[in-house]
Amino acid sequence: MPINGIQMQKGLSLPEFIQLYGSEQQCEDALQKARWPQGFRCPKCHRQNASTFIRGKTRIWDCCHCSHQASLTAGTMMHQSQLPLTKWFLAVYLVTQLKTDIAALSLRRQLGITWKAAWLLKHKLMEAMRQRESGRPLSGDVRIDDAYLGGERNGGKRGRGSENKVAFVAAVEMRDGLTHHQALHLLFEFTQRI
Structure with missing residues (x-):
């Protein structure tokens, strides 16, 4: 391969x-x-x-x-926020680096902020990404990968079939072998469950 x-x-x-x-x-x-x-x-x-x-x-x-x-x-999205820009920028970096998402609890630990602030910050970033990508369809050489977000609960099924996980798809438009445009499509239920 x-x-x-x-x-x-x-x-x-x-x-x-x-x-x-x-x-x-x-x-x-x-x-x-x-x-x-x-x-x-x-x-x-x-x-x-x-x-x-x-x-x-x-x-x-x-x-x-x-x-x-x-x-x-x-x-x-940073308007009237009490968080310094360094924490906003680091949050953007952390949210966009992992294929499997970053939990608000992990973001809280990494940034040294409250869980509530981390949860809100993460959701503001995800909504901004969703809005940015909603009107820009991909075309040509498009490569797609999927992943599942969510945690494991005791006694529940693990892996892809778990009722606690939500699928999302990431897609990239390639031009001349380089990334030209990226899109992240989250299932609607994901934002309702977190």
Whole structure:
């Protein structure tokens, strides 16, 4: 059986991730570049001229044209979160690294946050991934793999046939031997059971 090119892709190692996103400032810079690649643009009037100031620990952009104020996380799933960006970024890394999913309990341990915060964070990330992929169908050379999420209960059936597990399918569109586009399709019941 040939080596699966998708599984053997070079990823971002944990040391590389920490080097790129290990500080709050690095995460802020990366988020700012992702949100406003050509510099701040007011979400209300779409102009670019703004002054900045710090309120508490949060940098605020104040539009010079319409006086609308926005923060780096305003309008995102991180809006009004008390978690530092370093924990959000690490959560994204951890949620996207494992084929078999990561439990909220494990995420809690890895991030050093409460179980409730880990559960909410994980579900926000999964919903964002679902929304992002919902309107982008795959075509051409599509490679698919399946997995099952969920835990084992005492006395229950193990493996694929377990009533405690929900199937999901991951698919990748390949172009010129490289990953072009990825999709993750979770069964609806999965979000209802966790």
